[in-house]
Amino acid sequence: MKKMLRLASILVISVVLVACGNNDSSATERDSNTKNHLNGVAEQSKGESMADTRVKLMFSNKEVLVRMYDNPASKDFLTQLPLTITFEDYIGKEKISILQKRLSMDDVQAEELSKKGDFAYYAPWGNVAIFYKGLEDATNDLIILGQIESGKENFENVDGDFTGRIEKVTK
Known part of the structure; x- marks a missing residue:
């Protein structure tokens, strides 16, 4: 019984650690995508300047x-x-x-x-x-x-x- 509880605990901890690891990579990916989007918007704005329109x-x-x-x-x-x-x-x-x-x-x-x-x-x-x-x-x-x-x-x-x-x- 003790072995099953330890195994279950290890399994739960493993799942939690994997989930946290995925969130961190998703957050990093999300930050990277946000930066790329903002850079694209800034470049697009520069390219479409209406100063002479x-x-x-x-x-x-x-x-x-x-x-x-x-x-x-x-x-x-x-x-x-x-x-x-x-x-x-x-x-x-x-x-x-x-x-x-x-x-x-x-x-x-x-x-x-x-x-x-x-x-x-x-x-x-x-x-x-x-x-x-x-x-x-x-x-x-x-x-x-x-x-x-x-x-x-x-x-x-x-x-x-x-x-x-x-x-x-x-x-």
Whole structure:
């Protein structure tokens, strides 16, 4: 009987030690996989830098150049280009157009205030907005996609609706 208890004890201890050993190797493997994944993400981010990414909005023989920001919503917007959309004036401060396909909101934080020249996305309505005047009482659902670099004044002088084409500018 004592031999059976010793054998059972040895068997239980062996199983526990093997299980702990497997967990340690799994943890090491998991840490290694996590490091490889994070390195891959960092390399991918470097490769997909949007520092020089611009879009051009053309309407009524006018052109507006927007420097895009590096965020998931901006990247998703770029996949929809080229677009021909109709803008309408909204509250005398912005031109808006509802997109046919909503932008991805994964891992995106909304901005607090818009300023003149912002190119933004308003998630609840699914529309893009170009601010030609600042908006003091901004919503927390506004994602800034980019900033106008040239042609800001073209929006202030446009009355009513207008149709424009947005294209990615190639280097």
